[in-house]
Amino acid sequence: MRSSVPGAPDRRPATQGEQAAAPLLEVANAFEIPGRWRGSVPYGSGHIHDTFLVVFEQDGRPVRFVQQRLNTRVFHDPHAVMENVRRVTEHQRVALERAGVADTERRALRLVPARERGFEYVDTEGGFWRTFAFIEGASSQDVIRSPEDARVAAEAFGRFQAMLADLPAPRLAETIPHFHDARARFEALEAAAAHDALDRLDGCRAELDGFRRNEPLLDRLDRLHAEGLLPERIAHNDTKLNNVLTDDRTGEALCVIDLDTVMPGLVLHDFGDLVRTATSPTPEDERDLSRIDVQPAMLAALARGYLDGAGGFLTPAERDELVFSGILVTLVVGMRFLTDHLEGDGYFRAHRPGHNLDRARSQLRLAERILSRRDELEAIVGEASHGPTPPSLFRSP
Ligand SMILES: Nc1ncnc2c1ncn2[C@@H]1O[C@H](COP(=O)(O)OP(=O)(O)O)[C@@H](O)[C@H]1O
Ligand SMILES: [Mg+2]
Secondary structure (H helix, E strand, O other): OOOOEOOEOOOOOOOOOHHHHHHHHHHHHOEOOOOEEEEEEEOOOOOOOEEEEEEEEEOOEEEEEEEEEOOOOOOOOHHHHHHHHHHHHHHHHHHHHHOOOOOHHHOOOOEOOEOOOOOOEEOOOOOEEEEEEOOOOEEOOOOOOOHHHHHHHHHHHHHHHHHHOOOOOOOOOOOOOOOOOHHHHHHHHHHHHHHOOOOOHHHHHHHHHHHHHOHHHOOHHHHHHHOOOOOOEEEOOOOOHHHEEEEOOOOOEEEEOOHHHOEEEOOHHHHHHHHHHHOOOOOOOOOOHHHOOOOHHHHHHHHHHHHHHHOOOOOHHHHHOHHHHHHHHHHHHHHHHHHHHHHOOOOOOOOOOOHHHHHHHHHHHHHHHHHHOHHHHHHHHHHHHHOOOOOOOOOOO
16 A cells, blocks of 8 residues: 655655555545645545545645545446536536625535546545535534525525526536436336335335325426426435535525536426425424424425525426425335335335335325415415515526
8 A cells, every 4th residue: 555645755644543544545645635634534424425524734734625435336427427516516616706706615616636637536445536625614404493494405506506507518417317207216116016025015005005196296397398398407406404514604505515416407306305305394204194294484485595596597387386396206205215115125224114114104195295285385485486586696697
């Protein structure tokens, strides 16, 4: 194992035992970072990649970076992921500068170049690494607790989409193909049920019937897209609150992170997933179905924040489908949970027997609650969208 890198002879670990630290040192030194490496420690609560906080000493001061080993079981083409992330972050920077926004460094991720090639490094064991500048004075929260959290998260994702609405061609890569193909998800569920490899079908017929009952809804957004009413745009596709960094001082949303699933698609999928994850007071695996419901105040805050952030680039048809997107995304995720339950919990980790069935049941319940309250909820969103829309910094031309 190398303890130094050509061109950087003084790079040696300063704080940790060389034995354990050597691989992380090798990774740290593979990127264009001046100064002396001080250490790398596991960081954050992400579930997909291995994330490390890396410290270098530059001119006597510690400077921080984030290094991630990509999960190549989830992302089969890491080069395509990196090319997407590079184009997206560079375009965000252009948009921010054009809008004359202060503090651009903290409002978009910045990739650090690798010494050898591009922005990526493959270690001696085949691990695929990248490095970002650390966004200081900001943090992320795991769950949306209040309407204010909901508003901030939705605004951040709306703004993110708006910044990317005019990304020049070519089309971004689809890093996970068929990610939002509701029809394919339904067919996968039917196939899992027909196969019933683990004899679990008898325990979940009611849920299967529930998803079958809602099957006619599954093609609605794709149909509107085919009719030219819903344009293909760029969506984030993982709109969890912990993918938004907020300013520690002001609480304002600064930066959307975790850009690996950023792909061409319908922006409504992002809003729909916010509705799915933020509007019910219950966790995703709630067993007491009577507690699962949409809280109007949360939906209103999501709509207000999202529309403020998106600031005018949405078409009337997109605005009209905001509530429906919540129903659709919740159904689709529910079908994925039920499929996984039938197939033996290989994708979503089960912490107790029937865990994915509980999740499927709760999603079905939530989708049907939104569906049954649709008129009332549409009115709430309509009110949010008729309030004064502040001029967006990122309106597409
Ligand atoms: N550039 C950054 N600056 C500060 N913190 C970051 C940065 N990138 C990631 N993080 C932190 O690391 C955590 C995991 O990163 P993320 O890219 O979301 O990985 P995962 O796909 O595993 O969720 C985030 O929740 C965030 O707290
Ligand atoms: Mg994340």
